Amino acid sequence: MAVLDILKESASEVLKQTNQIAGSKEACTEFGRGAGGDISTGLDLIAEKAVLDTIEKYHFRPTVIGEECGLIKGDSGYLIMDAIDGTTNAMRGIPFYCCSLAFATDYKMSSITDAVVMDLGTGDIYSSSKGKGSFMNGERLENTRKSGDTLQNMVVGMNISGVSHEVFSSLSYLLTKFKHARHFGANALELCYLARGFLDACLDFRNKIRITDMAAAYLVVNESGGKVYTMNGKILDNDFEQNTTLSFIAVRDYETYTRIASEVPVFK
Amino acid sequence: MAVLDILKESASEVLKQTNQIAGSKEACTEFGRGAGGDISTGLDLIAEKAVLDTIEKYHFRPTVIGEECGLIKGDSGYLIMDAIDGTTNAMRGIPFYCCSLAFATDYKMSSITDAVVMDLGTGDIYSSSKGKGSFMNGERLENTRKSGDTLQNMVVGMNISGVSHEVFSSLSYLLTKFKHARHFGANALELCYLARGFLDACLDFRNKIRITDMAAAYLVVNESGGKVYTMNGKILDNDFEQNTTLSFIAVRDYETYTRIASEVPVFK
Numbered sequence: 330m331a332v333l334d335i336l337k338e339s340a341s342e343v344l345k346q347t348n349q350i351a352g353s354k355e356a357c358t359e360f361g362r363g364a365g366g367d368i369s370t371g372l373d374l375i376a377e378k379a380v381l382d383t384i385e386k387y388h389f390r391p392t393v394i395g396e397e398c399g400l401i402k403g404d405s406g407y408l409i410m411d412a413i414d415g416t417t418n419a420m421r422g423i424p425f426y427c428c429s430l431a432f433a434t435d436y437k438m439s440s441i442t443d444a445v446v447m448d449l450g451t452g453d454i455y456s457s458s459k460g461k462g463s464f465m466n467g468e469r470l471e472n473t474r475k476s477g478d479t480l481q482n483m484v485v486g487m488n489i490s491g492v493s494h495e496v497f498s499s500l501s502y503l504l505t506k507f508k509h510a511r512h513f514g515a516n517a518l519e520l521c522y523l524a525r526g527f528l529d530a531c532l533d534f535r536n537k538i539r540i541t542d543m544a545a546a547y548l549v550v551n552e553s554g555g556k557v558y559t560m561n562g563k564i565l566d567n568d569f570e571q572n573t574t575l576s577f578i579a580v581r582d583y584e585t586y587t588r589i590a591s592e593v594p595v596f597k
Numbered sequence: 598m599a600v601l602d603i604l605k606e607s608a609s610e611v612l613k614q615t616n617q618i619a620g621s622k623e624a625c626t627e628f629g630r631g632a633g634g635d636i637s638t639g640l641d642l643i644a645e646k647a648v649l650d651t652i653e654k655y656h657f658r659p660t661v662i663g664e665e666c667g668l669i670k671g672d673s674g675y676l677i678m679d680a681i682d683g684t685t686n687a688m689r690g691i692p693f694y695c696c697s698l699a700f701a702t703d704y705k706m707s708s709i710t711d712a713v714v715m716d717l718g719t720g721d722i723y724s725s726s727k728g729k730g731s732f733m734n735g736e737r738l739e740n741t742r743k744s745g746d747t748l749q750n751m752v753v754g755m756n757i758s759g760v761s762h763e764v765f766s767s768l769s770y771l772l773t774k775f776k777h778a779r780h781f782g783a784n785a786l787e788l789c790y791l792a793r794g795f796l797d798a799c800l801d802f803r804n805k806i807r808i809t810d811m812a813a814a815y816l817v818v819n820e821s822g823g824k825v826y827t828m829n830g831k832i833l834d835n836d837f838e839q840n841t842t843l844s845f846i847a848v849r850d851y852e853t854y855t856r857i858a859s860e861v862p863v864f865k
Contacts, residue, residue: 417752417777418752421752421794421795422795423752423779423795424719451692481759484686484689484691484782488778489757489772489778490772490775490776490777490778491749491774492772492773494769497769497772497773498769501762501765501766504757504758504765505759505760505761505765506759507759508758508759509782510756510757510758510780511691511782512778512779512780513781514752514777514779526689527689527691
């Protein structure tokens, strides 16, 4: 079975097993801190187990890097897993959270070859294989939305929760210009909204995003024709070190990047 | 037919007539500025017509105060209508926008007796009659979520798009404390998320919210046991003057209000 198909089946299994308990008391039970540093909930653990059981069923044994489970050594390649991205939403029942799974041949983002993000609220599945484009429910996502929108007209996903005073001040000029800032509460799914043309950009300048929140959607965005930049304008390409935290600007085109970057003093 | 039922049927008619065109080119066609000051799109106009046709069918002729159509003089009472709240989302296809309809016996918010907010992405219908509680799809919304969450643990809807530099600075302390700020992009529906217990508070300090964005959800929040405060801690109760713009803090309980208000210097 192709890697992408195993990832898809794993995500479907997560949907099946978490569907009924999102928003329930069981979902919210806390089990200490996961490897990523956040509280692991019952929902997170059920979801991770669904993925691990599915890959085992196919004797697919990459090294697993998981939001909750941490590192599980395997044979070859890497599975980067956030079985539930948007856990806070899921616990409340807010229908915006997802399962994020990426496979990489090597220990860095540019070697991600397959990715699946499943919207666990709607069942929509975003998938991507390197060089082959991005798809939603099998339909190709094409970067057809025209660029050239002013900051005022852009619809921009950005997370500013728990931002530092310093970053907050540096965002002042940008935020006063945006008319349509959004934050739905699950990074990977928000990036798929970008790939889908719903958003013009996704920003996170807090240096808090982890590899597990980012890996799968990174490929989905790139393969849809978008780009993910670092704060100093380089194409983002990190290793999978679990303690690494990131800032990024993901956009549909370079022009959008320069429009945004020119308004933020923290850019080098 | 009871007023609430006419409002429900009107909202269902909006759903029926806009369902297929959200996210399409037709939805995005612009028709100049509506009475509320925003650009009216094809979608807005189709939706308003659906409401006006439905009330006419029942010979229900209150004075209409509409986001696009402005004031249409009627016999008695007021219908406060934002036929599409979250137009930007609807134009893109982002499934978070709603139809907001309120009926009031007099020219102020405290005299709103009936309200319907329909989630046009999911078809969920929030409804309320004064003194009789709030409902979603017929099930009563009860304010059971415990208060007492710290700012860190609250999930808070807030719109900071196009905020002024002054308000932005005054929000600094609050925003650095929140861990879970959200903005989905449709004020009335976000307030229904509060009534449903998905959110602990909804804030908008920009003084940009119009009566038409607020009226229906105001009753839904109040009848679910929540409260809507002004920036100086009074219960919000405005007249329906169309040029009026508002700031507010909507919360599930007074304790949450004081926790938030104590962190924002702009409060008197």
